[in-house]
Amino acid sequence: MRVMVFGTYDTRSHPRVGILAEGLRRHGVEVAECNRPLGIDTAGRVAILRRPWRLPLLALRILRCWAFLARRARAMPAPDAILVGYLGHFDVLVARLLFRRTTIVLDHLIFAADTARDRGETGGVKQALLRGLDRAALRCADVIVVDTEEHRALVPPAYRERAVVALVGAPDEWFEAARPVVSPVVRPGDDSAVGARTRPLRVVFFGVFTPLQGAPVIGAALPLLAGVPVEVTMVGHGQELDRTRALAAGNTQVNWLEWVPPEELPKLVADHDVCLGVFGTGPKALRVVPNKVFQGAAANCAIVTSDTGPQRRALGDAAMYVPPGDAAALADALRTLANSTQKVTYLRSAMGSLARDAFTADQVVRPLLDRLRTPKSQREIS
Incomplete structure (x- = not known):
């Protein structure tokens, strides 16, 4: 089987x-990959929605990428299937035009x-347009890959x-970074599972501070830990960063990092004991298992996250x-x-084992x- 990975993904x-x-x-x-990164992430695309006058610049950028992709695709061996990368709502339309009979x-x-x-x-017109974009993208696909049953x-x-449904999983570099x-592994509930730590618990959160991630919940929790031997690293920036920092002001054991290069992030996370997941309460937050959970698991961190159906199914008792x-x-x-x-040791061991068994x-x-x-x-019949 020959598969071409196609699009403006990064x-x-x-x-x-x-x-x-x-x-x-x-x-x-x-x-084989046929790729020309657009260079605009999810946050950037949403920001453009808020500034419609920037749409022509986005359109020009997309057209240039598509012209490159079309030239390159024609020069490559014919594939049996095309895999259109993440954020491919527009790319899939081009893929269907270029490969009319290909899966x-x-x-x-x-x-x-x-x-x-x-x-x-939440504007009605924008939401209607975006729902139309979702439907157009799905209509072009023979196979639609989602990450949870709730998204399906x-x-x-x-x-x-x-x-x-295919879990998100984690790239190899996260497994390689794992400490x-x-x-000794001791199950929670054993009398021997309670013991004082010899150093502070190291906790990390990384993300883009969207409502889904619920970073203000973390911010509100941090002052409650003042005086407890817990050191927290908060990585990233986004729309709820300022609110999160304000809520966390009562705890001085927090290190705030606005940016860590992607190639350095696995080691930074792996140097911590606990990786925090998501804590939002909105509908989207209840439907996801976020990247950071899979990545933290691959890095042998204990995972603390919100109690939702998809996360329970993916992570179980680990x-x-x-x-x-x-x-x-x-x-x-x-x-x-x-x-x-x-207890931290047990959770780290259990999560690392699960990651190696299921998240590769x-x-x-x-x-x-x-x-x-x-x-x-047969796919068409089903």
Whole structure:
């Protein structure tokens, strides 16, 4: 099987399609890339929605990328399938024009309307346009890859049978950065699982501070940990950063980093004991398992995140959960871990084992690979 990965994706900032491509390679698929990164991330695209006068500049940039992709695609061997990378709502339209009879796979990790709504764009006209964009993109795809069953349920009924659920997973560099778990593994609940730590608990959060991530919940939890041996690193910037910093002002044991190069982030996270997930309460927050959870797991960190259906299914008993939006519960969870080296060790070991078993590229790609190996006539019947 020959697969062409196509589009304006950027695996440095959005590694998902790179994980799928690597997984296909490990299963013997011949993978070639036809890629010209657009250089505008999700936040940038949402910002353009707020400034419609910038749309012509975006259109010009997209057209230049598409012209390059069309020339390159014609010069490459004919593929059996096209995999359109993340944020490919427009790219999939071009892929369908260029490859009318080829199986098109759309990595539909986000819905445009859903993401814009989560980031504050609720205008009726914009939402209608974005819903139309989502439908047009899905209509062009023969196979739609989503990351949770909850996201699959958002696919319109007419296209839902085309959807396949594949976990996001983590790139290899996160597994390579992992620190070994060297202390004895003790299950939580054993009397020996409670013991004082010899150094502060190191906790990390990284993200773009959108409502989905619930960073203000972390900010509100931090003053409750003043005086507790917990050191926190907060990485990133975005729309809720200022609010988060204001809420966290009562705790001086917080290191704020606005930017860490992608190639340095795995090691930075792996140097911590705990990686925080998401804590938002909006509909989108309840439907996702975020990148940072898979990446933190691959780095052998204990994971503390919100108690939602998709995260429970993906992480099982290997994670520590708190109710979405509950800052006091988050503070209690981190206080418990700060007082138990053995419990942290157990959670790190359990999460690292789960990541190596289920979150590697060759594992997360299996549902997509099974679908691609199904004859197209059978996929259409189903």
